[in-house]
Amino acid sequence: xxxxxxxxxxxxxxxxxxxxxxxxxxxxxxxxxxxxxxxxxxxxxxxxxxxxxxxxxxxxxxxxxxxxxxxxxxxxxxxxxxxxxx
Ligand code: F3S
Numbered sequence: 001x002x003x004x005x006x007x008x009x010x011x012x013x014x015x016x017x018x019x020x021x022x023x024x025x026x027x028x029x030x031x032x033x034x035x036x037x038x039x040x041x042x043x044x045x046x047x048x049x050x051x052x053x054x055x056x057x058x059x060x061x062x063x064x065x066x067x068x069x070x071x072x073x074x075x076x077x078x079x080x081x082x083x084x085x086x
Pocket of ligand 1: 007008013015039061
């Protein structure tokens with residue numbers, strides 16, 4: 001799965017949402033929790049790892065799981081935890 005990390009905070013550009021073929025990026029405008037979310041989240045259980053979102057992000061916030069920079073590894077769990085109970 002792909003993961004959204006630190007640079008999304010303060011940006012939430014949402015270009016990634018437009019290109020995701022399975023709509024696995026949440027929350028986005030119109031979805032519950034959007035106002036409270038400091039960044040957008042990729043649901044690892046829905047992501048098909050197509051990679052379409054990665055080049056779409058203007059601030060390089062999205063990485064394939066294994067390629068997440070060491071200092072941002074915590075975002076793997078943060079994205080996962082956001083969907084616990086889904
Ligand atoms: Fe965030 Fe980049 Fe998407 S800033 S909302 S991960 S396009």
